[in-house]
Amino acid sequence: MEAVYSYQIPLPGHDLPMQVMDTAGHVDVVEEGREAQVSWGEGFMLVFSLTSHASFTALSRLRRVILELTPGAPRPMVLVGNKADLSHAREVNDDEIRDWADCWGCDYFEVAAPEPWDVVVRPFTALYQCILETRACK
Template sequence: MASGKNKNQSSLVLHKVIMVGSGGVGKSALTLQFMYDEFVEDYEPTKADSYRKKVVLDGEDVQIDILDTAGQEDYAAIRDNYFRSGEGFLLVFSITEHESFTATSEFREQILRVKEEEAIPLLLVGNKSDLEDRRQVSAEEATAKASEWGVQYVETSAKTRANVDKVFFDLMREVRKKKMSESKDNGPSGKKKKKHCCVL
C-alpha cells in the first residue's frame, strides 16, 4: 500500500525554493517555522539543509522543496550549483542589520548571473520585524529596492510567525506563474525558444 502513497507524492508538482542571505539573518529560523511551526533561536548553521513539505496552494496539492543555504556562501562553485537548481528565491536580510540588506544586491547579482535570465521568481524578505526598536533598515528603503528590482517586499518575523507562510506561498505562486508561461512559450513542440540577450 505504501507504494501507492509514494507514487501519489511523486506526481505532485514540486516547487524548488532557495533561501539566500547573509549569515545570521534568520533563513533557518524562517524555514523551520514554516516547516514545523517552531521558533529555533540558536540554530548552528553548518551545512545546507533541504526540506520537503506537501502544502495546498490555492486548492491544489503541491510539494515545496526548500534549500536552506548556510555557510556555503564562500564556496562559489557550490553556491552556483544551488542557485542553478532553484526555481524561486527568498532573499532574506535582517531589518536590524543594514549590512545584510546591502548584501542582498550582491546575492541577486549572483543569482541572475547563474540563471542567465532576468525574470526570476524572487521575494525580498526583511526578517526580525519583531525587533522594531533595533531597526536599521526602513520599510521605505527596502520597498524602494524591491520596486527597483520589480519584486515584492515582505517583512517577516520567524519568532512571531508574522508573514512566514505568506512569503513561501507568494513565492510558490510566482514560480507557478513562470512555469505556466514557459510551458506556453515552449509551444506544442516542447522546445524552448531561445532568448537572445543583448549586451548594453
Template sequence: MNASAGLSEPAVVSGGSTLKPYLRRKKSSLGETKVAVLGMEGVGKSALSVRFLTKRFIGEYDQSMEAKYKCTTSIDGEFIAFELLDTRSCNYDLGAREDVLRWADGFMLVYSVTSRKSFDILQDIYKKIEEAKKAGHAPLIVVGNKCDLTHVRQITQDEGIKLATSFCCPFLEVSASEDVLKVTEAFHILCKEIIEFKRRSRTFLDRVFGLKKS
C-alpha cells in the same frame, strides 16, 4: 509534529554536506515548486522555513548544515508539491552555489531588519541569480525578517520596498517568531510567482513552436 490544515507533514530529504550531489535539476510541473531560501547567516532562514512547514517557532539552529524538505500546501484551493531548500551561508557564496541556483524555480531573499550588512548583501546574491538564470528573470521575493525588533531596527520598510522594486519582485516584512500567517503568505506569494512564471514561459514556447508548425 502536527501538520496544519492544507500542509502535509514535511519530510527532510537530505542535509549537511550530503545535500549538494543530490541537487540535480529536473523539470517541474505547474503543480510543483522548488524554492531556495537565501541570505546571510543569522537572518532567520531556518526559522522562517520551519515556521512555514510546521507552524512552530524555533530560535536556535545549526548554522553549518543545509536541509531540504518536501511538503504539500494548498494555495487558492489548489494543492502544490513544495520542495524547500534551507541553505547555509557560512561560505563566501552565501548559499547561492551554482547547483542551488540551477535547481530552484524561485528564491526567497531574506535579510534581518536589524542588520544593515544582511540587507546590503542581497545585491550580491541577486547578481548571482541573474547570472545563473540567463534565460530570463527568476521568480523572487524579498523578505525582511525580525520586524518585531523595532528597538534595534536598522532597515526601514521603505528601503525594503525600494530594494524589491529594483529586483522587480514582491516584498514583505515578517516576524518568524510572532506572525505565522505573514510567513506563510511570503512563501505562498513566491509560489504564485513561480507558477505564473511557468505559465508565461509555456505560453511563449507554445507560440514559438506553434508558429514553426504553421
C-alpha cells in the same frame, strides 16, 4: 554552510512542496562552484534581518550571483525582512527596502518567528504564485 530543507505547505486543495536552500547569509557558499544548487531553483526568497543592515546589503550581491548563474532563465524572487518584532533594533528603513523591491520587481514581506503561521507563510505562497505565472508564460 548551507542546508536544504523540504517543506509541504498546506494550501486549499493541495499541498505545496518546497525545497529551501538556506545559505545562512554566506554568499560565498553560492559563488564557490555551487551552480547546481542555484540552477535547480525555480524561485528565490531573499531573506535579510531587519536588525542588520549588512545582511540587507549582502542581498544585492546574492541577487547578482543568482542572475549570473541562471542566465536567460526567469527568476521569480520575493524579498523578506525577518525579525519584524524587534523594531527597537531595526537598522533597515522602509524606504530603502521598498526602493530595492521596486527596482528588482519583487514583492516585499516582513515576518517574525512569533507570528501566526498564516503570516509567516505569505512570502512562500507569493513566491509560489510568481513561479506559477512564470511557468504559464513558457
